[in-house]
Amino acid sequence: MKSETTLAHNWRFDALGTSWEIASGVPIGDATKKRVTKQLALFELTFxxxxxxxxxxxxxxxxxxxxxxxxxxxxxxxxxxxxxxxxxxxxxxxxxxxxxxxxxxxxxxxxxxxxxxxxxxxxxxxxxxxxxxxNQPVMFDVGAVGKGYAVDTIIELLKADGYSSFVVDASGDMRIVGDTTQQVGLENPHNFEEVIGTVDLHNKALCASASNRRKWGEWHHIIDPNTASPTHEIIATWVVADSAMVADGLATALFFTSPETLRAKYTYEYMRMHADGSVEYSDYFAKGIFE
Structure with a gap:
């Protein structure tokens, strides 16, 4: 995903094995930067x-x-x-x-x-x-929700430090806070240099998942636990929700179940692409999809 921001101040850094950017109306102070860095380091050391x-x-x-x-x-x-x-x-x-x-x-x-x-x-x-x-050795992997959760924790940290209008973007998993509205491009999973549409975000989070983002041989990082093999029917998902953690988790869940099943529990908007190239989406995404 690529975002266009009118927020004048940008802090770019690496954390959790990926690139982060915080765009804000005022510069992020050094004390806050240290708190952000420490928070993400603690998360990584835990999970x-x-x-x-x-x-x-x-x-x-x-x-x-x-x-x-x-x-x-x-x-x-x-x-x-x-x-x-x-x-x-x-x-x-x-x-x-x-x-x-x-x-x-x-x-x-x-x-x-x-x-x-x-x-x-x-x-x-x-x-x-x-x-x-x-009751047995278990290797946890919280990748389906972890980065979104980390985004939410940084959001709360920035709010606590008095920042009121900003974007936290963790390599495409992002959340918008304050008066700003951001138009975000939806990356083409077949060509990372292209977008297939845009979506406007205001006080919302947007997270995406694509099976070809981490791909090697016949494998990728989204596997079906019942078969211990990679999924194939859905190749990309996008979710808008109030929190980045929920958006992140639902973006993974949409590889395995219907949007209607998840809407019984969560309020969210979605788009997902099937292996045959067809796309389904909620009304929120409809106006921004390129034909």
């Missing part, structure tokens, strides 16, 4: 399976009871809701299968001959608030 001494990497070694940071319950609560709505296909337990497929800590992009089956969430994990108890 990144690509860091050998991260919290989720420690959990992957042996079963037990583990106390996550208090706000982690928001991440797991959303996962549990999406798990039910997608018949177990959106799950934080895909980490080992992804690593076996080649999306591992070394980014080897070389799949093993056998891919570990994805365990059923309720059979191996029990949660009480932010305390997770596992």
């Amino acid at each position: 990144s399976r690509f860091i050998g001494d991260s919290f989720v990497s420690v959990i992957a070694d042996k079963p037990g009871s583990y106390t996550f940071p208090s706000d982690a319950k928001e991440i797991f609560s959303l996962y549990e809701e999406l798990y039910e709505l997608t018949d177990g296909k959106v799950t934080p337990l895909v980490g080992e299968a992804l690593a076996d497929a080649g999306y591992d800590a070394r980014y080897s992009l070389q799949s093993k001959k056998e891919i570990h089956p994805v365990p059923r969430y309720g059979e191996v994990v029990q949660r009480k608030g932010n305390v997770i108890t596992t």
Whole structure:
């Protein structure tokens, strides 16, 4: 996605393995920048399976009871809701299968001959608030909602520091706050230099997911836990919602279930592209789609 912003001040930096940009009406102060950097580093040290001494990497070694940071319950609560709505296909337990497929800590992009089956969430994990108890080694991967959640936490940090009009953009997963309205281009999943439409955002989040964004050989990063193999029917999704975490999670869920199923629980707008090139979308997206 590409955004056009009239906000005059831009802070660009790298975090969580990707590029971030905060566009604001006034410059972001040094103290706030330090808080943002620290917050994202703590998130990565907790949830990144690509860091050998991260919290989720420690959990992957042996079963037990583990106390996550208090706000982690928001991440797991959303996962549990999406798990039910997608018949177990959106799950934080895909980490080992992804690593076996080649999306591992070394980014080897070389799949093993056998891919570990994805365990059923309720059979191996029990949660009480932010305390997770596992009965076997489990490699968590919160990639379906994690970046969106990180965007939301930075939004709240900026608000607390007195900023009122800004955009937080984590490589296309973004949220707009304040008086500004942003027109955002929707990236063509077949050609990253093109857009297939635009959408106007005002005090909303937009997240997208595409199966060819992280692709190697016959694999990509969106796998069906029931088959431990990559999905094929849907190739790209876009979601607008009030929070980036919800938009992020729904963008993944739309690879596995219908928009109507998710609308029974969430208020959101969507567009998704099928493998045959056909596109379906809610009315919110309709006026911006290029014919």
